[in-house]
Amino acid sequence: MKKVTIKDVALQTGLSVSTISRVFNNYGDISDKTIKKVTLAAKELGYTPNSAAKQLSSKKKKIIALILNEINVTPGVAMPLEVLGGVVDNLDKTDYEFVFYATNSTKQKQKSLKQFCNERDITGLIIQGLRISDPYYQELATFDLPTVAIDLDIENDKVGTVSTDNVKAAFEMTRLLINLGHKNIIFINGTKMATVAQARESGYLAATEHSQIFYANFSENEAYQWAIDYAKNKGFKKEDAIFAASDIMAIGIIKAFRTLNLVNKVAVAGFDDITLASYITPSLTTVRQDIRKISEYAVRNLICQIETGEVKHRFIPFQIIERESTSMS
Amino acid sequence: MKKVTIKDVALQTGLSVSTISRVFNNYGDISDKTIKKVTLAAKELGYTPNSAAKQLSSKKKKIIALILNEINVTPGVAMPLEVLGGVVDNLDKTDYEFVFYATNSTKQKQKSLKQFCNERDITGLIIQGLRISDPYYQELATFDLPTVAIDLDIENDKVGTVSTDNVKAAFEMTRLLINLGHKNIIFINGTKMATVAQARESGYLAATEHSQIFYANFSENEAYQWAIDYAKNKGFKKEDAIFAASDIMAIGIIKAFRTLNLVNKVAVAGFDDITLASYITPSLTTVRQDIRKISEYAVRNLICQIETGEVKHRFIPFQIIERESTSMS
DNA sequence: CTGAAAGCGCTTACAG
DNA sequence: CTGAAAGCGCTTACAG
Structure with a gap:
């Protein structure tokens, strides 16, 4: 089965290749009769434009790449999948093509972001999941392709950002715990290597006096x-509350509290609202991020940046979800 | 910043474009001196081969596409993400390129599988998440590109398959419930529109007399x-056990049982071992699928099919995970 | 071991 | 409104 090309359509219709191309790209400047003839012939022959040829010959390329880092590390955390789904859905409504690329620190060392983008003729980039120690994070500081980074702080006015206002969210969560009557809020952070972790920490710090x-x-x-050790060494008190910078860690603490018989005695809050958060017992008080909106604005802002050059920084509203883990008996 | 092409490297080194190309494709037939010169110049100029041009000019293309259907429907179910990660990782070890494409029933109607593959010059295909009612499912019956379908039964000897032995797994789970002393096993299936659902149902049927x-x-x-209604109309008995064809449904039933105060009175089992299964209270007895292995064999078998034409059908071992939901008080 | 030249399937000024 | 021709950046027989 030979591949059918634009030439075959030209032959079949008796028109020139240029005309066929124009029809397919809606040049407007063509007679209705021709359009019909070409459309019909294309359908008959089963013609589909070859995207590599298109890419190669076209001046104005329109390809947006989504780069996800370390997609399969944490069980129960579906954020990458949600971002992927969201970006795909939003891109489907535009005339940009979508390319997906999964990376990790090993691959980042082998091929630079710029190399990758050159190879694929990438017009713009959405990137998520980078840690501060990642090569691509460094590279973003001097990157010059239109880019939107999700959940990242980049010191580069060519790179747009979209994220939850982690500072504010952590601040509000801390305040909530204080308002619930807890005197001593202990913050369990992930690492200093993640922008979001830094932001959450500073939000926490701003809200409490005894950190x-x-x-x-x-x-x-x-x-x-950590919880087991802390219980052994210092001991939790009734006035304590634990605020973990991710649900996964909060769940670890809840598990420890079960062993320690501390459930419903010491409050625990998390961050993310992963699916588990509402299913675990006690269900987890946490901060819900709006991933659909984050993806939506990532796509929207990137396209805006490509087309107008305007770089945007946007916070997406979050929601504090109060559940059982902070209501004491 | 102009794009640097193979021509620039040729100019810089005083060699011909053909030679540069040969160096980059390891033709072996080249002097070490030349190789060094070219490699150096390429690095200096920051040359990266353009993949569109490569694709267009090359006879033997090597592109494998992963097509995932309906990736973002069920919260808590990360299978698509795991498949994605697994396929990417396994493909990274080969010299095939990877393309990802997310589809859904709407998109399937707009563009046929064949169209998609022609556009992209796809060499081989891995596809997951299709339901029997999907257009692509129909199309697979007469598809002629090397393809491996995950969790699907396709009547086409050009299409390989990789999946858990759903029949056997459901059979064993049903037997387990019977062996645990439950007389009456009620099977809650998803729909008749999924191959896996049909298989699980027949495994169940084979293991029980009163279905x-x-x-x-x-x-x-x-x-x-369903559980609420059934409790109201017929009432659950001690000898009953519920076997749900997915963890998500099993969890719905457990939730109902909490309301009905039936937890630890009537056994519940699921299928999939999603993350939630081990976290929910009571933790869920279920069938664990080995998604890493499934992805691995999908890639391996597809490449084998591309290179030798041999089409394989493979079952991946599963594991029955016994947890609290089937241990009665 | 290396080069000249055709060709992959398109797009796009330039003419008419 | 349509066509001829150059060109996108590579690969690959064919010569030598």
């Missing part, structure tokens, strides 16, 4: 272990 | 509602 911060690497196990 | 089957559309809410 106590520990790090559990965004890991359920490490958070679990 | 009772209901459908809850793979929906937590519908399963919840």
Whole structure:
């Protein structure tokens, strides 16, 4: 089965290749009769334009790449999938093509962002999941292709950003815990290597006077272990409340609290509102991010940036979800 | 900043374009001196081969597409993400390029699989998430590109398959419930429109004498509602056990059982082992699929099919995970 | 071991 | 409104 090309359509219709091309690209400057003839012939022959040829020959390329870092590390965390789905859906409504690329720190070392974009003729980029230690994070500081970074702070006025206002969200959550009567809010952060973690930490710091911060690497196990150790060494008090910078860590702490018989005695709050948060017992008080909106604005702002050069920074509204883990018996 | 092409490298080195191309494609037939010179010049200029041009000019293309259907429908279900990650990782070890494409029933109507593959010069295809009612499912019956379908039964000896042995797994789970002393196993299936659902149903049927089957559309809410209604109309008995064809439905039933105060009285089992399964209370007895292995064999078999024409059908081992939901008080 | 030239399937000024 | 021709950046027989 030979591939059918634009030439075959030209032959079939007796028109020139240029005309066929114009019909397919809606040049407007063509007679209705021709349009009909070409459309019919194309359908008959089963013609589909070859995208590589199109890309190569066309001046104005329109390809948006989504780059996701470390997509399959944390079980239960579906954010990458949601971002992917959201970006695809929003891009479908435009005439930009979509390319997906999954990366990780190994691959980042092998091929630079710029290399990748040159190879694929990328027009614009949406990127998510980078940590501060990642090569691509560094590269973004001097990157000159239209780019929107999700959940990242980049010191580069060519790079737009979309994220939850992590500072404000952490501030509000901390205030909520205080308002619920807890005197001593302990903050369990992930690492200092993530922009979102830094932001959440500073929000926490702004809301409390007596700060106590520990790090559990965004890991359920490490958070679990931390809680066990802390209980042994210092002991939790009724007036304590734990605010974890991710639901996964909060869940680790809740698990420890089950063992320690501390459930419903010491409040726990998380961040993200992953699916687990509402299913676990006790259900978890947390901050819900609006990933659909984040994806939507990532696409929207990127296209705006490509077309007008205007770089935007946007916070997407969040929601504090109060559940059982902060209501004490 | 002009794009640097193979021509620039040729100019810089005083060699011909053909030679540069050969160096980059490891033709072997070139002097070490030349290789070094070219490599150096390429690095200096920051040359990266353009993939569109490569694709267009090359006879032997090597592009594998992963097509995922309806990626963002069910919260808590990360299978598409795991498949994506697995396929990417396994493809990274080969010299095939990877293309990702998310589809849904609307998009399937707009563009046929064949059209999509022609446009992109796809060499081979991995596809997951299709339901029997999907246009692409129909199309696969007569598809002639090397293809591996995940979790699908296709009547086409050009299409390979990789999946859990759903029949056997459902059979074993049903037997387990019987062995645990439950007399009456009620099967809650999703729909008749999914191959996996049909397979699980027949496994169930093979293992029990008194079959009772209901459908809850793979929906937590519908399963919840079903349990409430059933309790009202017929009433659950101690000897009953519920086997749901997905964890999500099993969880809906557990939720209903909480309301009905039936937890630990009537056994519930699920299928999939999603993250939630181990976190919910009571934790859920279920069938664990090995998605990493499924992805691995999907890639491996597809490449084998592309290179040798041999079409394979493969079952990936599963595991029955016994947890609290089937241990009665 | 290397080069000249045709060709992959399109788009797009330039003419008419 | 339509066509002829150059060109996008590569690969690959064919010569030498």
